[in-house]
Amino acid sequence: MSSPATAPDKETLKLLLPLRYDGKTVIECDRFLSQLRIYWLINMSLTTIELKVQVALSLLDGDARAWATPYFAQLASVQMGVQGVTTPFRDEAAFTAAFKARFGNLDDEAAAQVELAKLCADKSVREKRTAAEFSALFKGPADRSGYGDLELRDKYLSGIPSHVYRKIELETFTTWRAAEKRATEVEQILDISRAHWPELNNFFSARGRGHGGARGGAPQSHGASASINAAVGKGDFPGSCFGCGKQGYRHFECPNCKDKPYTKRADARATVASGSTQAATSAPIASSSASTSTASAKSDSSELADLIAQMKSMREELEHYRALKEESF
Incomplete structure (x- = not known):
């Protein structure tokens, strides 16, 4: 003779409790009902349909809980013995049918x-x-x-x-x-x-060291120029070298100027000085006051030429940067 089955303990019942349902999908609706039937069968303490329905409704969230709210109130009235109030569902099949009618046909x-x-x-x-x-x-x-x-x-x-x-x-x-x-x-x-960004970072750092030397009066780094030439390429520059005027070359890649010690200020002043010497040999000396005014004009022209040279250099740098960005993409 077989011994009667023992009721599962509370920890086992917790593990068998159905997952909560929010009324969103048909798949979760079917899963909830399947888990609920197993739980009703295992939990021996649920002896009435009211207790079973109460447990089921307590596991609902969102849209499903909104649907369950009137049934909660009806169950509470039944438990309080209010006259004229009946049990919302006569058995498990009635609850399942009502639940599937509401959530089993979701789009x-x-x-x-x-x-x-x-x-x-x-x-x-x-x-x-x-x-x-x-x-x-x-x-x-x-x-x-x-x-x-x-x-x-x-x-x-x-x-x-x-x-x-x-x-x-x-x-x-x-x-x-x-x-x-x-x-x-x-x-x-x-x-x-x-x-490829590490390679470009190395290129820009080498280029920055080269320009730093130029601002300080030292020769530009030949290694930086080589890396720039490799990255940007030659032959497509529409302008001319602003050091010697050679067509199709930037100053740093010009074969006449790239290996010469160079500073922007010295180059600009040399250009102005050359023009001033030619003017002096072709015109007679007028007076000491004229010499003074000529010297002042030289200084102003030198500053202007220096600014123009700097602007050209900055424009070249922007062109290099644009070319590098386009190639990187």
């Missing part, structure tokens, strides 16, 4: 649309995941959502990392799949570019 498209909205609105995670990771999360709900191509495209673009979106925001896509393909390509290009 799966609506659930997918809610999932997409949450996925695209999560800005805190947006910058931490890659475009490929976002695409993997986006595909499932996108296929079930019922949205059209343009709606899905807009939602996809709103959820990819911002540094990728900035590169493709002016491009036109007809489907989210086309946007995904382009975003993946751009992300790969950016990853390759980011891998």
